[in-house]
Amino acid sequence: MARIDLKSLAHSYFPEPKGDEDYALRRMEHVWEDGGAYALLGPSGCGKTTLLNIISGLLTPSEGQVLFDGKDVTKLAPEERNIAQVFQFPVIYDTMTVYENLAFPLRNRGVDPKRVDERVREIAGMLDLTGKLKQKARGLGADEKQTISLGRGLVRDDVSAILFDEPLTVIDPHLKWVLRRKLKEIHNKLRPTMVYVTHDQVEALTFADKVVVMYGGKVVQLGTPQELFENPAHTFVGYFIGSPGMNIMPCNIDAGAAWIDGKRIALSDRHMEAVSKASGQIELGIRPEFLRIETDSGSEGDNGIEVNIVKVEDLGQYKIATTRFGSSEMKVKVSEDQQITGQSGILRFAPEWTKLYADSQLVA
Numbered sequence: 001m002a003r004i005d006l007k008s009l010a011h012s013y014f015p016e017p018k019g020d021e022d023y024a025l026r027r028m029e030h031v032w033e034d035g036g037a038y039a040l041l042g043p044s045g046c047g048k049t050t051l052l053n054i055i056s057g058l059l060t061p062s063e064g065q066v067l068f069d070g071k072d073v074t075k076l077a078p079e080e081r082n083i084a085q086v087f088q089f090p091v092i093y094d095t096m097t098v099y100e101n102l103a104f105p106l107r108n109r110g111v112d113p114k115r116v117d118e119r120v121r122e123i124a125g126m127l128d129l130t131g132k133l134k135q136k137a138r139g140l141g142a143d144e145k146q147t148i149s150l151g152r153g154l155v156r157d158d159v160s161a162i163l164f165d166e167p168l169t170v171i172d173p174h175l176k177w178v179l180r181r182k183l184k185e186i187h188n189k190l191r192p193t194m195v196y197v198t199h200d201q202v203e204a205l206t207f208a209d210k211v212v213v214m215y216g217g218k219v220v221q222l223g224t225p226q227e228l229f230e231n232p233a234h235t236f237v238g239y240f241i242g243s244p245g246m247n248i249m250p251c252n253i254d255a256g257a258a259w260i261d262g263k264r265i266a267l268s269d270r271h272m273e274a275v276s277k278a279s280g281q282i283e284l285g286i287r288p289e290f291l292r293i294e295t296d297s298g299s300e301g302d303n304g305i306e307v308n309i310v311k312v313e314d315l316g317q318y319k320i321a322t323t324r325f326g327s328s329e330m331k332v333k334v335s336e337d338q339q340i341t342g343q344s345g346i347l348r349f350a351p352e353w354t355k356l357y358a359d360s361q362l363v364a
C-alpha cells in the first residue's frame with residue numbers, strides 16, 4: 001500500500017479560472033499516510049468526488065501533482081495506478097458465482113491459484129459471504145451484490161490504495177452498520193490505505209482514523225474524529241460534526257470577555273491574546289456537550305448567563321435543551337437524570353471548551 005501526497009493540488013473545470021470561485025478544489029497540500037483509513041466528508045458539491053477522481057486517475061488536475069510513494073502518478077490512467085475502486089452501485093458479473101467474482105481481480109493479474117483460493121476465502125469469511133461462494137451473483141439481492149463489490153475491492157493485497165465512493169448508499173440501514181464495522185475490522189487487520197467518500201458523518205467517524213472535512217472546495221480540517229469534535233478548526237466543522245452541532249454565534253470582544261446580545265462571557269488570557277491578533281468577524285463556539293444548565297438557583301458569575309429555556313427534547317439517553325437570550329439561541333446536552341424545571345436558568349460555559357473563530361477559522 002502507498003502513501004499519497006497531494007502537492008499544490010487544485011482543480012478547476014473552467015479552462016481559464018478567474019478567481020477562487022471557479023475552482024471545484026482549492027489549492028491543497030497533504031500527505032496521507034501509508035495504511036491510513038481516510039474519509040472524505042462534506043456536503044454535496046464540496047469537491048469530494050473531484051478529489052477522489054483525481055486520486056483514482058479519472059480526472060487530471062488542472063494544477064499540482066499526486067504522488068503514490070513518491071512516484072508522480074498525476075498523468076497516469078486509473079489502470080496504470082494499481083488501485084482498487086468500489087462505487088455506489090455494485091460492479092459485479094451476474095453470470096459468475098460469488099467465488100468467481102471475488103477471484104476475478106486476482107485471476108486477471110495471473111495470481112497463483114492457491115493464493116487466489118486463500119485470499120477469496122479470507123475476504124469471504126470477513127464479509128460473511130462464505131456460505132454463498134457457490135451461488136451465482138444473479139440471484140442475489142442488492143445488499144449482497146454490493147457486499148461482493150466491497151470484497152472485490154479488498155481482495156488484492158498489492159494495490160496502492162482502495163478508493164470507496166459512497167459504497168453503502170444502496171445498503172439497508174442495519175446492514176450498513178454491520179458493513180461499516182466490518183470495513184473497520186478489515187482495515188485494522190490488513191492495513192490497506194483506504195480513501196472513503198461520504199456525506200454521512202456517522203459513516204466517516206466510525207470508519208476513518210482521519211477525517212478530511214471538505215467545504216466549498218477546501219479541506220477545512222484533517223483530523224481524528226476526536227480532534228474534529230474537541231477542536232473544530234473551522235466553524236463548518238463545528239456545525240457539521242456532532243448532533244446537534246456546535247453553537248456558534250457572532251460576538252464582540254471587550255474588557256476580557258465575549259459579549260453576545262448584551263451578555264458577558266468571561267474569556268481566558270489565552271483567548272484574549274489570540275483574538276487580539278485576529279481580524280475579521282469574531283464568533284464564539286461551544287458544543288452543546290460543554291454547556292451546563294442550572295435551573296435551581298445561582299447567579300450568573302463569570303462563566304454563566306441567564307437564559308430562557310424554550311424547549312426540552314428527550315432523546316432517551318440524553319436531553320437537548322434549547323435556551324434563548326435576546327435573539328440568540330444555544331442548545332445544551334443534558335443528562336437524562338437532570339430534571340429541568342421552570343422556564344429559565346443559568347447557562348454555564350466551560351472556559352476550556354469555549355472557542356473563538358475569526359472569519360470562520362479557529363483562533364483559540
Ligand SMILES: Nc1ncnc2c1ncn2[C@@H]1O[C@H](COP(=O)(O)OP(=O)(O)OP(=O)(O)O)[C@@H](O)[C@H]1O
Nearest residue numbers: 013023024042043044045046047048049050051199
Ligand atoms: N464535470 C464537471 N464540470 C463542471 N463542473 C463540475 C463537474 N463535476 C463537478 N463539478 C462542480 O464541481 C464542484 C464539486 O463537485 P463534486 O462532484 O466534486 O462534489 P461532491 O462533494 O462530490 O458532491 P456530491 O456529494 O453531490 O457528489 C461542484 O460545484 C460541481 O458542480
